Amino acid sequence: MKSSEKEMDQGVSLSSQVLIEGLRAVWPVCFGYLPLGLALGVLAQKSGMTPVETGFMSLFVFAGSGQFIAVSMLAQGAGATAIIMTTFMVNLRHLLMSSSLSVYLGGSSRSRLTLFSLGIVDETFAVNMERFINASWDINRGLVVNFAAYFSWIASTVIGSMCGQFVEKGAYGIDYALIAMFIGLLVFQLKGSIYCITGLLAGTIAVAVSLVVPGNSYIVIGSIIAATLGVVIRRTLGRDRTHSNEEGVVL
Amino acid sequence: MNPELVVIILGMSAVSFVPRFVPLFFLSGKSLPTWFREWLDLIPVAILSALLLPALVVSGEPAQVDWLNLKSVVAIPTLAFALKTRSLGGTIILGMALYWGAGVYLG
Numbered sequence: 001m002k003s004s005e006k007e008m009d010q011g012v013s014l015s016s017q018v019l020i021e022g023l024r025a026v027w028p029v030c031f032g033y034l035p036l037g038l039a040l041g042v043l044a045q046k047s048g049m050t051p052v053e054t055g056f057m058s059l060f061v062f063a064g065s066g067q068f069i070a071v072s073m074l075a076q077g078a079g080a081t082a083i084i085m086t087t088f089m090v091n092l093r094h095l096l097m098s099s100s101l102s103v104y105l106g107g108s109s110r111s112r113l114t115l116f117s118l119g120i121v122d123e124t125f126a127v128n129m130e131r132f133i134n135a136s137w138d139i140n141r142g143l144v145v146n147f148a149a150y151f152s153w154i155a156s157t158v159i160g161s162m163c164g165q166f167v168e169k170g171a172y173g174i175d176y177a178l179i180a181m182f183i184g185l186l187v188f189q190l191k192g193s194i195y196c197i198t199g200l201l202a203g204t205i206a207v208a209v210s211l212v213v214p215g216n217s218y219i220v221i222g223s224i225i226a227a228t229l230g231v232v233i234r235r236t237l238g239r240d241r242t243h244s245n246e247e248g249v250v251l
Numbered sequence: 252m253n254p255e256l257v258v259i260i261l262g263m264s265a266v267s268f269v270p271r272f273v274p275l276f277f278l279s280g281k282s283l284p285t286w287f288r289e290w291l292d293l294i295p296v297a298i299l300s301a302l303l304l305p306a307l308v309v310s311g312e313p314a315q316v317d318w319l320n321l322k323s324v325v326a327i328p329t330l331a332f333a334l335k336t337r338s339l340g341g342t343i344i345l346g347m348a349l350y351w352g353a354g355v356y357l358g
Contacts, residue, residue, distance in 0.1 A: 027340065028338075028339035028340035028342075028343055029339070031340060031343060031344075032343045035347065049256070050252075052252070053252055053253070053256055053260075056252070056260055057260050057263070060260050060261065060263070060264035061260065061263045061264050061267050062267070063263070063267045066263065066267060067263075070259070070263060074256075074259075080255060080258050080259045080262060083259050083262075083263070084259065084262035084263055084266055085266075087262075087263045087266050087267060088266035088267075088270075091266065091267045091270055091271075092270055093270075093298055094267070094270040094271045095270040095273070095274055096291075096294045096298060097271075097294070097295075097298065098270065098271050098272070098273070098274035098275040098278075099274040099275075099278055099291055099294070100291040100292075100294045100295060101275055101279075102274055102275045102277075102278035102279040102281075103278075103279075103283065103288060103291060105275065105279040105280075106279050106280035106281075107280060108279065110276070113275055113276050113279060114272065114276065116275065117268070117271040117272040117275045117276065118268065118271065118272075120271040120275070122298070122299070122302065125295070126295060126299060127339075129295050171351070172347060172351055173346070173347030173348060173349070173350040173351030173352075173354075174347070175350070176322070176325065176346050176347050176349075176350035176351070177343060177346075177347055178306070179303065179306055179307065179322060179326065179346065180329055180342055180343045180344075180345070180346025180347055180350075181339070181342075181343050182299055182302055182303040182306070183303065183326060183329050183330050183333050183342055183346060184333050184338070184339040184340075184342035184343060184346075185299055185339065186296065186299040186300060186303060186333075187330070187333040187334055187337060187342075188337070188339075189295045189296040189299060190296065190334075194293070195293065195296045196296075198293045198296050198297050198300075199296045199297065199299070199300035200300070201297075201300075202296070202297035202298070202300040202301045202304075203300040203301060203303065203304030203305075204304070205301070206300070206301035206302075206304055206305050207304050207305050207308060207309055207316060210305045210309050210314055211309065211314050211315070211316065218301065218305060219298065219301045219302055220301075222297070222300075222301035223294060223297040223298045223301045224297075226293070226297040226300070226301070227290050227291075227293040227294050227297045228290065230290075230293040230297070231286060231289050231290050231293065234289065235286075235289075
């Protein structure tokens, strides 16, 4: 682990340095949440939710894709059990993200780990992982990333449900914000050929699975199979090299 | 607030929290086997790709693949820009602008 700011982990003080570094890492995500939150707010308003209810949902759930699906299910009149089960399935991928992050967060206090876990979503996960691997990063900076994203998500979904009906459908490339965000985040992860191979495998398997299995389970299935194949490939190709080191083996 | 919606939101909150909390809380600080660490190291790229590619090329109900569409074509210059600049903010802005512009241009 590269960060050695152990003393930070005990205090409650938040140095401006930590705040600035965290915000510098996360601002594009906050920016990208604006169109996404607006889009969700409009959908929520159309499904009969008030701005207050939309705000409560973002405050308690903070799961972009889960909320999109829940809101569209609400609009179709689905029941509570179906919506909650679907949210669970959609958010199962966070199990994998949380496990990956745990490698870098040893030595953090329990309360911080709990707070941090509240803010694990696709985007904060990718930003924090990139920083943990490439920069001097710690749980405090990670918390700034998570909570800045969290608050901007709440704000933009509420704004969307209040005034989203005035935004013309499809304007300003709103529908592309999430895809563009995934592309930008993916590039951070392409650290060597084994990462590119794993990514191609995961994408292809996910596409194939999505054609056969209904719902969103293709995300978890594709990721698990591809990461497993990636380890097998890395071990097979790397057999006659010196034994793989502890952190981030680059092929 | 509609009581059924309160139940839905609290239920969603619980099922969103557990998968985020359990691994982080119980695995951090533990020494994990090397193969598992290597596997976790590949999870980010795998998840992002598994989210991205189907979003680009799969659509419809029932789902079908369409390799060449506005989303997938716009993704090519967006990806090139991202690889060159490594700028997340710039990539989001460019992708949205290209997609919007292409939509307007193609009518």
